[in-house]
Amino acid sequence: MSMLALDEKFYILSLRLIGFLPQSASCRIFAGDSMQKSFETYRSVRLTSGSSAAAGKLMQDGISSTQLLHMLLQREKLLYQNYPLSLAQGEGMIGWRERNRECAWVCAAARRIGLEMDAASLAVSIFDRVVTSVRIPGKYINCVAVGSLSIAKKLCEDHEEDAPVFLGRLRLEYSAQELKRMELKILEVLRWDANLPNLNRFVECLLSELEATFLLPSIKKHLDFLLCDSALTSNFRWSVLALSTVSLLVEATNKHWQYPINALARLCKIPMSEVNRCRVKISNLWSRHMLPMPSTFHLLADLDDQDSDMDTDSPLSYDPSSHPPALSSEASEYITSPAPRALQPTPC
Structure with missing residues (x-):
């Protein structure tokens, strides 16, 4: 597109x-x-x-991966100035555990209805932007996740479907009107600009710079676990997480991996010290969840077989103790929507 x-x-x-x-x-x-x-x-x-964040496929409309990368970095710099991220405090407000749970639901739901990686990644980026910008009571958190996924799907997919069909495929009991109201509230928080930088887009751009986008499907599950770990997403920008992930991929296939990664770090203006710190945390996360570390054999395996193994309906697991609570009173607004007639179980 x-x-x-x-x-x-x-x-x-x-x-x-x-x-x-x-x-x-x-x-x-x-x-x-x-x-x-x-x-x-x-x-x-x-x-x-400043909302010219790229979306769609790379190398279209005469936009090279380098141009697209610069656009994403500029957009990220404008939007994500305060790191580490924090959640609003208050009785009944959500914590990082709830955030991780809902992001795991988003990734599982995206797989269930056959969405591509870019839709799930954008949905998590939208969700995180909302929950770190306004105060959200816990009873509304799943509705926010559903609204974020719905908006991302509409932006990333060519095929449109009615809200009742979308909700039915996810086995949810929210009404179409409730979903529409939540989408409106989310877009108001985002100032009607949902084309946010996200992990998948950065990884795709960086791999394109290395002419290695064919490696992207092989780490689909690895990226899902990154999206669902607030200890990483709240402390590192998407660009840093993406470059660190790509560095682990390149290291698996080339013993001289430092040279291309250093070049990409200079291009992105990211200190290698930050990349190295992030690499360690990503490696620990994958090890903790017993994901195979990238290797030449793993990356060059049959991608179709890998997709069939990964595209299951089982929700991602997450470590509820992986992120200590970091509370803030900076976000003073409430986001509310009519509660669903029946609360939905989080696993899709």
Whole structure:
């Protein structure tokens, strides 16, 4: 999908959510001059406001992986200035354990309905942005996760489906109206810009720089575990996590791995000391969950067999003690939505 098509898609999503455009309307509605001008105005505002984060496939629209990487890094710098991340404190507010649980649910749910890695990664990025920006009572946390996944799916997938179908495939009892209200609240928190930098996009860009994107499917499960570990995601930016992961891949296939990784670190302006610190933590995480460390044999194995092994409905496990509570009162807003008629079990 081209970047122009993705911007147009986000514009249509915005109009649908606020009730201006019928759910059955398609992109062809924008053939009219007035609507086309409206879309172009919308797109120019998003681009000039620093929201030109890339999405879709690499090397399209004349955008190289290097250009895309710079765009993602610039966007990340604007959005993620305060690290480590922290959650709002207060009775009934969520903690890192709940965050990890819901991210594991998001990854399992994405696999269940056949979404690609980019959708799950974007959903987690949206979810994290929301839970670290506003105060969220625990009873609403699963609804926020569902809304984040729904928005990511609409942005990353060409095929659109009605909300009742989406909820039914996930075996959830939220109503379509409840999902729509939650999506609106999430987009308000994001200031109507859900094209966030995320782990998968950074890894894809970095591997493209090394002409090694074929390695990406072989670490699908490894990336899922990174997404679900707040000890890593709250202390390291997505770019650092991605570069550290890629460094472990390159090390498995080339004894001179330091040279290309140092070059990428300079390109991303990331200190190697931070990369090395992150590498150790990632290795420990994979070892703790008994994931195979990347090796030449592992990376060059039949990718189809690996996909069939990984694409199961069983939710990811997570270590509830892997992240000490880090509380903050900086986020003062509440995000609320009507509670579902029946609370959903977290595993999908």
